[in-house]
Amino acid sequence: MLWPVKFLAPIRSRLVALLPSTVLLLAAPHAGAQGPGATPAPAPAVTRITWLASDHAPQMTGADASGVTGRVIAYLEKQWPGVRHEIVFANAKRSWQMIENGDEVCRANVVRTPDREKAAYFINTQLTPPPGLIVRRDKLKRLPRNAAGEVQLARLLADPSLRGALIDGRSYGPVLDEMLAARPADSAVSLYSPKDFGARLLQMLSLGRADYSVEMDMALVMAGNPEDLVSVPIQGASDLVMAGIACPRTPWGLAAIRGIDKAYGRPEGAATLRRGLMRWLTPETKAHYAARFDAFYRERSKPSRIDP
Numbered sequence: 323m324l325w326p327v328k329f330l331a332p333i334r335s336r337l338v339a340l341l342p343s344t345v346l347l348l349a350a351p352h353a354g355a356q357g358p359g360a361t362p363a364p365a366p367a368v369t370r371i372t373w374l375a376s377d378h379a380p381q382m383t384g385a386d387a388s389g390v391t392g393r394v395i396a397y398l399e400k401q402w403p404g405v406r407h408e409i410v411f412a413n414a415k416r417s418w419q420m421i422e423n424g425d426e427v428c429r430a431n432v433v434r435t436p437d438r439e440k441a442a443y444f445i446n447t448q449l450t451p452p453p454g455l456i457v458r459r460d461k462l463k464r465l466p467r468n469a470a471g472e473v474q475l476a477r478l479l480a481d482p483s484l485r486g487a488l489i490d491g492r493s494y495g496p497v498l499d500e501m502l503a504a505r506p507a508d509s510a511v512s513l514y515s516p517k518d519f520g521a522r523l524l525q526m527l528s529l530g531r532a533d534y535s536v537e538m539d540m541a542l543v544m545a546g547n548p549e550d551l552v553s554v555p556i557q558g559a560s561d562l563v564m565a566g567i568a569c570p571r572t573p574w575g576l577a578a579i580r581g582i583d584k585a586y587g588r589p590e591g592a593a594t595l596r597r598g599l600m601r602w603l604t605p606e607t608k609a610h611y612a613a614r615f616d617a618f619y620r621e622r623s624k625p626s627r628i629d630p
Contacts, residue, residue, distance in 0.1 A: 365577040370406045371398075374417035374429040390431040393598050394447075394567070401585035421570045428569040430607055442568040443579040445586065445626050447597050449562040449618050451607050453494050454553045456526055456542060457534040462552060465534075471556035472608065478534070479505035486511035487523045487532035494536050497559040501537075527551055540602045553604045561616060578630055587625035595622060 375391035395407045410427070411421070417429050422441045434444050455473045457465060461484060466477040478484060479502070490513035493499055505511060512532070516522040524545050526532045539553050567582055569575035585591055596619045600608060608615070 365580075366574045368405055368574065368578050368581055370408070371425070371578055372425075372427045373407060373409050374412045374420065374427050375409050376411060376413050377388065378415070390598065391429075393594075394430045397473070397591070397594050398582065399587055401591070402581055405581070421568060424570045424572045424575075426574050426578075428567060428575075429583070430567050431565050432568045434564045434566050434568075438568065439607050440571070442571055443575050443628060444566045444568050445579055445583045445628070446564055446566045446618075446622065447586065447595050448565050449611075449614065450565050450599070451539060451555075451562060451611060452559055453498060453536050453538050454555050454560075454607065455534055456524065456527065456537045456551055456553055458530070459550050459552050461533045462554070465554065467554070470555075470557075472555045472560055475501050475556050475558070476504070479509050481513065482508065482510045484510065484533045485531075487526055487535045488513055489523065490515045495559065498536060498556065501556075502567070521545060524548065524551065538610075539604050539607050542604055543602050547604065553606050555607070557611055560610075562611060576630055583626045583628060586622065589623045592619045592623035595619070 335454060373391050373395060391409060395409070399407060417427070418438075418441075420427050421429065430447070432438070432442075432444075434446065438444075441487065455465070455475070455478075464484065466474040466481070468474060475498075479486070486509070488502065488511060489495075491498060494502065502511075520542075521541065523532070523535045524537070524541060528548050528550055536556075537553075542548070543550060544552055567579065569578045569582075586595065596615070
């Protein structure tokens with residue numbers, strides 16, 4: 323197993339090696355000064371990108387062992403030759419601290435927010451569906467749904483004839499958390515504390531010990547897409563989440579994100595990203611969001627505008 327501390331040290335050592343040149347630049351402020359008609363300083367050369375990741379899946383092999391990050395690297399190695407890529411396993415909090423510090427690192431599969439854009443350059447790479455309702459297929463017709471086929475969760479939670487199973491202490495996102503907290507006191511929902519982050523709840527559904535749960539499509543796919551279970555979007559909590567690749571808001575980060583965007587801003591790049599996401603979605607989710615996916619990847623097949 324690879325531990326983050328084994329990889330973070332080389333990054334620090336490279337940064338320390340840059341200190342002498344940094345001191346020289348600070349000591350000679352006029353050397354890099356640019357007048358109104360001066361030629362802009364050339365962009366830094368990007369020869370190595372250290373990718374911060376926490377989506378490690380040791381049960382899988384090849385690029386899939388590092389989830390989204392591994393597939394990004396596999397693609398960039400072909401499309402952007404001459405750049406060396408390495409993965410450092412670090413949690414989301416530590417990763418964002420390093421990006422804010424301006425370290426020469428990037429991270430894939432990051433939710434894009436206005437606040438984060440203050441510290442990082444982004445390119446959009448995927449629209450991710452939120453958690454949906456996982457239900458036994460033989461109970462599907464009994465769900466209260468709107469004209470778009472979305473589950474009306476408040477009505478479902480008030481139905482004592484359908485049994486729900488949720489993970490105790492887990493956040494399903496602000497919108498869903500609020501809906502779940504407002505369920506009736508006599509709701510037929512039981513809370514569990516599994517050690518496997520939900521896989522056993524899906525087994526409970528398959529065994530008929532519960533009728534529905536709330537989970538990401540990926541959990542169903544990783545469980546082998548059980549034929550007796552189906553994913554259904556939830557009304558009021560079905561907005562897709564924009565995610566992308568982030569690099570620090572520095573000259574190096576700008577050069578890195580532009581190089582990455584150049585590799586992905588073409589039809590084959592968009593197709594690669596689409597395949598990477600679709601493999602984790604159920605047929606029902608793909609169909610529900612088909613038009614929005616089509617529009618997003620059509621735009622992704624072209625270069626992005628990235629302002630300094």
